[in-house]
C-alpha cells in the first residue's frame with residue numbers, strides 16, 4: 525500500500541475478515557439482508573436467490589426491515605463476541621435500497637459505535653450516495669466491476685435502470701461503468717478503502733481482467749477480489765461452466781503484480797453470519813423463516 529491510510533481506518537481494517545487475511549480467522553462478520561431490490565440485471569444473477577456479488581447462488585435468504593435488522597444485530601452480538609463487521613450485501617444492491625441501508629447503519633451505530641461497516645454494491649448509484657457513505661464514516665465499500673469496456677459490459681449486463689429509465693446494451697453498460705469508476709474515485713479520495721470484486725467469466729471477460737485491475741488501481745482501489753463464475757440456475761449464464769480454480773489462481777497471480785489480491789473469499793450469502801469459513805446464519809434466522817426451510 526503506497527497511500528497513507530489513517531491509523532483509525534487501518535485499525536478497522538485489521539478487524540475486517542475480508543480486507544485483512546490475518547483477520548479472517550479471528551473476527552466474524554454478519555450480513556444484514558435489508559436490500560432486496562436491484563437496479564441492474566447481471567447475466568449471471570438469478571435474483572430469486574441471492575446476489576452473486578457477495579452470495580452463493582441457489583440459497584434464499586430472509587429480507588429484514590431496518591428495525592428488525594437492528595434487533596438481529598443485538599442478538600448476534602451477544603452470541604458472537606468476536607463480531608467486528610456488519611455488512612450490507614443484498615440480496616439485491618445495497619444502494620438500490622439506500623433509505624433502508626442507511627437507516628440500518630444509523631440504528632446500529634447508535635447502539636454500538638465500535639462496529640465496522642461494510643457495503644457491497646454494483647456501483648450504479650455511487651455518484652449519488654458516495655458523499656453520504658463518507659459522511660456516515662463507512663471505510664469499507666466493495667464495488668463489483670467486471671469490465672471497463674462497455675462492449676464487454678453489454679455481454680454481461682442485460683439492462684440498467686437509471687433515473688427512471690431502462691437502458692440496454694452498450695448504453696446501459698456505459699452508464700454503469702462510468703458511475704462505478706466515478707464512485708470508486710470519489711470514495712478512494714475520501715479515505716474509503718475500496719475493494720473491487722471481479723467475476724471471472726471464461727470467454728466473456730477473462731482476457732480483460734488485468735485491464736480492470738490496472739484501471740481500478742489507478743483510481744485508488746485498495747484490493748481486488750477475482751471470483752469464479754458460479755452459474756446460477758435460471759440466469760442467462762446458467763449453462764456456462766464454473767471458472768476453474770486453476771485459471772482463477774493464475775489470474776490472481778498475474779494481477780498480484782499490479783495490486784494486492786484477496787484469495788480467501790467465500791462468496792457469502794446475503795445473510796451470512798460468523799467466521800468466513802463457518803456460516804452460522806441458520807442459528808439466527810427468524811422462526812418464520814426457519815419454518816419455511
Ligand code: CLF
Pocket residue numbers: 541542543553555577578579609610611612613642643644666719749788789790791792800
Ligand atoms: Fe460482507 Fe463483502 Fe463486506 Fe466481507 S463478504 S460485504 S467485504 S463483510 Fe468477504 Fe464474503 Fe467474499 Fe464478500 S468473503 S463474499 S468478500
Ligand code: SF4
Pocket residue numbers: 562563564565566568569570571574575576577614615616617646
Ligand atoms: Fe444480481 Fe447483484 Fe447483479 Fe443485482 S448487482 S443483478 S443482485 S448480481
